[in-house]
């Protein structure tokens with residue numbers, strides 16, 4: 500599916516999010532706070548659009564994804580890239596200072612197994628940030644957003660995306676995804692400690708942060 504949307508992925512995201520995606524990526528970098536000399540894994544990085552933002556402060560950031568189509572579409576960005584399955588990462592234990600995943604955890608066949616793999620490759624004391632769609636906290640806004648997701652979003656995607664069905668999946672997968680506290684519980688159950696979160700854009704997106712014990 501991601502190979503099929505790769506060509507216009509970045510443009511479609513910016514249109515569907517009304518340009519908010521840039522702010523969400525900046526907030527993710529600030530939450531992870533990657534510094535010079537650090538090794539950072541950006542998992543399910545797709546075209547590397549999340550990775551370039553993370554690398555802005557001088558950390559070495561690796562974009563890993565299992566869709567070769569997505570990686571190819573982002574080759575012009577010049578970030579280091581690896582073809583890798585999030586459920587069986589080809590990296591040694593404790594080989595990264597920080598791991599992050601933006602709009603990817605929801606797409607893993609087994610998110611709990613992915614979270615455990617991320618813990619395995621992170622050094623003790625290392626950080627995790629999950630940037631993912633979540634649940635708006637103010638009921639009237641949640642209602643409007645629910646309508647946008649199920650009606651407007653697929654309609655816009657039909658005009659812009661190279662694979663509109665993928666955006667019907669997007670809307671359905673967001674609705675089925677656990678809310679902020681439920682995701683925090685899953686992250687802790689996968690071996691992470693000090694789990695906390697913060698909402699972006701009224702809870703359309705949440706940033707969950709945790710530490711590897």
Ligand SMILES: C[S@@+](CC[C@H](N)C(=O)[O-])C[C@H]1O[C@@H](n2cnc3c(N)ncnc32)[C@H](O)[C@@H]1O
Pocket residue numbers: 501542543544545546547548549563564565566569583584585586600601602603606607608
């Ligand atoms: C919505 S895109 C997110 C891309 C990018 N992180 C961003 O912020 O725009 C989700 C990505 O998850 C990847 N993905 C899904 N399952 C995966 C897995 N098991 N291993 C690696 N990547 C996976 C897909 O190939 C896709 O590129």
